Amino acid sequence: MRTDPEGHGPVRYGPPLPEDGLPVLPELTAVLAAAAARSRAEPVGGGTALLEAACGYGNRRGLPAEPDHVVAAPGAPSLLLALTAALGGDVLVPRPCAAWWAPYARLLGRPFFHVATPAECGGVPDPYALLETVRRVRAEGGDPRLLVLSVADDPTATVPPPELLHATIEAAAGEGLHLVSDETWRDTLHLPHDTVLLSPAEMLPDRVTVVTDLAGALLPTGWPAAIARFPPGGAESGLRARVLDVLTALGARVAAPVAAAAAYALAEPEPVTARLAAAVRLHARVAAAAHAAVVAAGALSRPPRAGRHLYVDLGPLRPALTAQGVGDAQDLEDFLTARLGMPAPGGHRFGDDLGALRVRLSTGSLLGGTDEERAECLTSPSPLELPHVQRALITLESVFDELRDDAQRWEPPR
Numbered sequence: 195m196r197t198d199p200e201g202h203g204p205v206r207y208g209p210p211l212p213e214d215g216l217p218v219l220p221e222l223t224a225v226l227a228a229a230a231a232r233s234r235a236e237p238v239g240g241g242t243a244l245l246e247a248a249c250g251y252g253n254r255r256g257l258p259a260e261p262d263h264v265v266a267a268p269g270a271p272s273l274l275l276a277l278t279a280a281l282g283g284d285v286l287v288p289r290p291c292a293a294w295w296a297p298y299a300r301l302l303g304r305p306f307f308h309v310a311t312p313a314e315c316g317g318v319p320d321p322y323a324l325l326e327t328v329r330r331v332r333a334e335g336g337d338p339r340l341l342v343l344s345v346a347d348d349p350t351a352t353v354p355p356p357e358l359l360h361a362t363i364e365a366a367a368g369e370g371l372h373l374v375s376d377e378t379w380r381d382t383l384h385l386p387h388d389t390v391l392l393s394p395a396e397m398l399p400d401r402v403t404v405v406t407d408l409a410g411a412l413l414p415t416g417w418p419a420a421i422a423r424f425p426p427g428g429a430e431s432g433l434r435a436r437v438l439d440v441l442t443a444l445g446a447r448v449a450a451p452v453a454a455a456a457a458y459a460l461a462e463p464e465p466v467t468a469r470l471a472a473a474v475r476l477h478a479r480v481a482a483a484a485h486a487a488v489v490a491a492g493a494l495s496r497p498p499r500a501g502r503h504l505y506v507d508l509g510p511l512r513p514a515l516t517a518q519g520v521g522d523a524q525d526l527e528d529f530l531t532a533r534l535g536m537p538a539p540g541g542h543r544f545g546d547d548l549g550a551l552r553v554r555l556s557t558g559s560l561l562g563g564t565d566e567e568r569a570e571c572l573t574s575p576s577p578l579e580l581p582h583v584q585r586a587l588i589t590l591e592s593v594f595d596e597l598r599d600d601a602q603r604w605e606p607p608r
Contacts, residue, residue: 209293209539211348211378211407212502213415214473215558215568221465222413222455229454236453238442240266240421244453247460248421254462255380257395257404259423265437266453269418270378270407272446273437274298274342277403277422280436281372283339284331288319290505290544290552292348292376307331307338308545315496316505317347318354321365328369341371345391346379349544349554350505351481351498353383356392363397372433373402378410378420379501381470384478389499400425403433410501411470412459419448419456472572477502480557483578483587488555491594492601502558505541508551514600515551522548533593536560536586560586 240248245261252259267273275298278285285299289308299306309319309327319327319341331338343362346353354362366373375394383389395402404423409415424434441447448456459466481498488495494507508515508526515521520529523540530538536559541552561568562582571577578587 209537209543209554211294211409211415212554212556213558214477214502215561216473216476216572217565217569218414219465219469221463222459225458226417226451226455229451232450232454234450236266236448236450238445238447239438240264240448241453244448244457244460247457248423251421251460251462252404252423255393257393257423259426263424263426263434265422265424265434265441266448266456267420267422267441267446268448268452269409270294270376270405270420271298272441272444273405273420273422274374275301276437276440276444276446277374277405277433278302278304278340279440280433281340283337286319286324286327286338286341286371287545288317288343290316290349290541290546291342292344293539293543295342295376296545305331305336307336311350312358315347315352315354315358316350317344317352318359318362319343321358321361324362324365325369328371338369339372340374341366342374342376343394344376344379345393346377346382346500348379348501349503349541350496351501351503352496353389353391353499356390359392359394360397363394367398367401371401373398375402375404376406377404378407380406381411382474382477382500382502384474384481384499391500395423395425400427408456408459411474412466413452413456417452417455419452421460476561476571476577477557479578480560480583480587484555484557484560484590487587487591488594491591491598493594503554503556505552505554508553508597511594511597511601512551514597514603517600520551523550523552524548526551526553530593534559534589555590560590562586 244266245264248264249259271294278298285306287295288311296306310323312320328338373394395404407420481504485495485504488506492510495504498504520526523542527540538553541550542548546552561571567582
């Protein structure tokens with residue numbers, strides 16, 4: 195059904211983070227259940243155990259921090275809202291970008307501007323396009339202060355090359371921008387030994403805040419918890435305090451049982467790391483199969499490198515889609531959601547042009563319809579050969595192959 199914006203105020207619908215579709219890790223459930231009887235609320239910003247676990251998690255990734263440089267909140271959206279409010283000014287984001295980034299600028303009445311991404315990846319603005327956008331915004335009386343980017347991107351599932359990331363960081367630093375690096379998906383690299391992922395905080399430590407939603411890799415999406423690592427000093431030394439003020443005003447506390455589970459997951463015990471590794475392998479296999487299917491049909495898609503999704507451009511199949519009454523990304527979302535029997539949010543949800551025929555497809559929807567089927571995917575040495583996964587992939591292939599065949603029939607004779 196076409197989304198009606200009326201009555202929704204300045205914040206529009208956006209699809210949530212892609213779920214992994216897998217049963218909750220029993221050890222996490224046990225920790226949550228053991229903490230369920232706690233009556234005392236978690237402090238705003240996170241309690242000692244959670245913050246210390248967050249510091250350990252960052253230290254193991256080359257991002258050292260002390261507890262007074264870290265904040266926890268009930269999901270990354272509340273952290274981005276607080277950061278946007280605390281920093282002020284206009285917001286810059288790549289096009290496309292995660293669906294939850296822009297609504298918080300809208301909610302606060304802050305202007306935000308999309309910046310084109312390079313051909314090889316999403317998540318990071320092209321450095322020259324960034325400089326031109328900043329120049330134009332300032333010439334028009336704007337005040338760009340915040341750039342949000344991602345080194346393991348939702349929606350495009352790509353990872354920027356280090357040299358490109360470095361050029362973008364240099365451009366942002368030269369313009370005095372503060373950077374928020376969304377690293378929600380950094381632990382879900384499909385080929386971790388062949389993919390170099392660097393955090394902007396390693397390149398520009400005094401102007402980068404790192405935000406990680408734990409629903410990306412460590413917790414179920416229904417257990418909201420996220421962490422932010424602030425610069426240890428420099429130009430934004432008071433930013434953490436201002437963010438805590440906003441979170442306090444919002445009453446944005448991590449629920450105590452969820453905080454216990456988050457601290458356990460951030461410590462990365464063997465059950466957590468084993469499940470994460472198995473889940474990443476599973477989603478990487480399914481993503482590769484889905485990517486092969488859509489590319490074989492003539493659609494365009496960068497090879498997925500991280501996360502649980504891929505981003506598909508059906509522009510080459512436009513003639514066939516036009517014949518089906520599909521004229522824009524909302525039409526395409528409706529069409530594919532009905533045909534595939536799974537969510538297929540259009541690119542306009544991620545800040546892309548409405549006229550571009552782009553969608554995000556999630557691998558979790560291809561793992562089966564029951565907990566038993568999805569658990570079987572996790573333990574099978576050949577998950578793509580399981581009947582329910584085969585059926586889902588065959589449906590995907592048939593829908594795209596039909597569009598390819600129709601597009602070829604609609605091609606004008608040469």
